[in-house]
Amino acid sequence: MQIINREIYLKQITPFIGKNLIKVITGQRRTGKSYLLHQIMQKIKAENPKIKIININKEDFAFDAIKNYSDLINYVEKQKSKHNIALFIDEIQEIKNFEKALRHFLIKENYDIYCTGSNASLLSGDLATLLSGRSIEIEMFALSYPEFLIFHKLDDNIENFEKYLVYGGMPNLIHFPLNDEVIFNYLKNVYNTIIVRDVIERYNIRNAVFLRNLSKYLADNVGSLVSGKRISDYLNSQQIKMSPAIIIEYLSYLCNAYFVYQVRRSDLKGKKIFEINKKYYFNDIGLRNSLVGYKASDINKILENVVFNHLKISGHRVTIGKDRNKEIDFVAQKNNEIMYIQVCYRLDEQSTIEREFGNLKKIKNSYPKYVISMDKTSKTTVEGIKHLHIKDFCNYIVK
Numbered sequence: 001m002q003i004i005n006r007e008i009y010l011k012q013i014t015p016f017i018g019k020n021l022i023k024v025i026t027g028q029r030r031t032g033k034s035y036l037l038h039q040i041m042q043k044i045k046a047e048n049p050k051i052k053i054i055n056i057n058k059e060d061f062a063f064d065a066i067k068n069y070s071d072l073i074n075y076v077e078k079q080k081s082k083h084n085i086a087l088f089i090d091e092i093q094e095i096k097n098f099e100k101a102l103r104h105f106l107i108k109e110n111y112d113i114y115c116t117g118s119n120a121s122l123l124s125g126d127l128a129t130l131l132s133g134r135s136i137e138i139e140m141f142a143l144s145y146p147e148f149l150i151f152h153k154l155d156d157n158i159e160n161f162e163k164y165l166v167y168g169g170m171p172n173l174i175h176f177p178l179n180d181e182v183i184f185n186y187l188k189n190v191y192n193t194i195i196v197r198d199v200i201e202r203y204n205i206r207n208a209v210f211l212r213n214l215s216k217y218l219a220d221n222v223g224s225l226v227s228g229k230r231i232s233d234y235l236n237s238q239q240i241k242m243s244p245a246i247i248i249e250y251l252s253y254l255c256n257a258y259f260v261y262q263v264r265r266s267d268l269k270g271k272k273i274f275e276i277n278k279k280y281y282f283n284d285i286g287l288r289n290s291l292v293g294y295k296a297s298d299i300n301k302i303l304e305n306v307v308f309n310h311l312k313i314s315g316h317r318v319t320i321g322k323d324r325n326k327e328i329d330f331v332a333q334k335n336n337e338i339m340y341i342q343v344c345y346r347l348d349e350q351s352t353i354e355r356e357f358g359n360l361k362k363i364k365n366s367y368p369k370y371v372i373s374m375d376k377t378s379k380t381t382v383e384g385i386k387h388l389h390i391k392d393f394c395n396y397i398v399k
Contacts, residue, residue: 004151004174008313009036010043012138017044018112022102022131025116027140028258028283029198030190032171033116034059036140037088040114044086051112052081058094069101076105089115093122093202099131106134118198120256139258142284143169144313145306145394152178161391165302166294168286180294187290191215198257205253210242214250218260218280219291222301223329225277226251251280258283261312266319266331268340268363279320281308299374303390304329304343307372310394311341326359339368347375347387360385 009025016023017040025033034057041053054076056063066072072095076087087105092098092115105111122137143151145164151174154160167173167183170190176182195215200208217231228244228251235242254260263279266272282288285305294302311318311332321328321340330341340363342356360369361383369385372393380387 003035003038003042004171005039006032006036006140006147008144008147009138009140010039013040014043016136020106020109020134021113022106022135023114024122024135024137025114025140026120026122026137026258027116027118028142029118029194030170030172031140031142031258031283033118033140034090035171037090037114037116041086041088044112048084050083051086052079052083053086053088054079055088055090057090059091066095068096069098069104071095072098072101073104076101084110084112086112087114089113091116091118093117093119103131106131118194118257119202120258141169141309141313142286143171144310145169145391146396156391156395158391161394165285165306166289168284168289170284170286173286183286184290187286191287191290194257194259198259199253202257203253205250210240211250211253214247215254215259216291218254219282219288222281222288222298223279223304226280227277230277259287261308263308264319265322268321268323268326268328268331273319281305283309285309299345300343303345303372303374306394307341307343307390323362326362328359328363337367338365339370341370341372343372343390345374347371347373357382357385 013023013025025036027033037055041055044051045053056066056072056075058066066075072089076085079085089095089098095101102113102115105113145161148154148164148169149156149160151171154163163178166180167178168187170187173183173186176186195208195211199205199211205211214231218226228248231247232242232244251262255262260280260282263281264273265277282305285302288305289302292298308318308330311330314334316332316334319331321331328340329343332339332341340360342360344352344356347353347356356371360371363369370393371385371387372390373387374390375387376389
């Protein structure tokens, strides 16, 4: 098995290896969580050859008999060892009441526990109550642009950045030639797996056709304000009846599968959150493109989504900045620091320059402010506002 280290996540999890905490790796299906588990196994075995490693992958039919927490406990306890045990459970949400088994192993203290899940509610509800401070979550994303270059052994240039804009960062693309027919066929299969396994089956969805149409609606409206009522009104105009409540419920299912992220609006200080009208961005831009195609007319949406993903990978909490009739694409917060970001395709018209820089100029504080675009001229500063090419912005994990 070829494994390329995902250093971002290994760095995050290393301080907790061997500690009496449950390490939960979450994220969209097919973003490389299983491979990260193997990287952790290799690291643990190299540092402690005597430790016994138990690896349970619920996507492997060999473990199909483990259906509930009791099955899990019985299976693990049959693997007796004189030494400490490193327990790995992949796609743990497939095991009913798994949280009871995790608590059982946690109190024994000789278990070093790792699990993955493809549902955002994994650490909520009963699990959060039962473990109360005894778990740590690390969210995993599709490849960042620098990782994309490493995985595909590509040079850092505009041509290859444009490949990233089209195909995105699903790790398994490493096995295929980067052309539209092959990549989009693969990504459509990934999409179907996510929709069926993590949404339709998990939530017993009856109207699967609408769910798929909703996915395409979001793909067409990346970066636009979305609400259940707005979608309902649009559907009514198409002679399709669907209540806003049902639409909001389906949107939450897509978010829980990490397929899309809901981004709320906040005031420009990032403190007050507005509850109505959100924006949605895709975990992977390639999956978005596989749904509605890659079109030059969508370039602004695509760039905005890629900047959002980079901020999330960098560990930022992201909202949309709002102050009366003024909007900032992203307000990103991390470690009590804030930065403000505007994203556009080209600054080739004076009205565009005035809009993108003008909104940032009105923010009267000293936090970093960026205008991100595809213009060749970059790394300039206007009244303290930095203008960067999006490739340069995505080449670094922003602090």
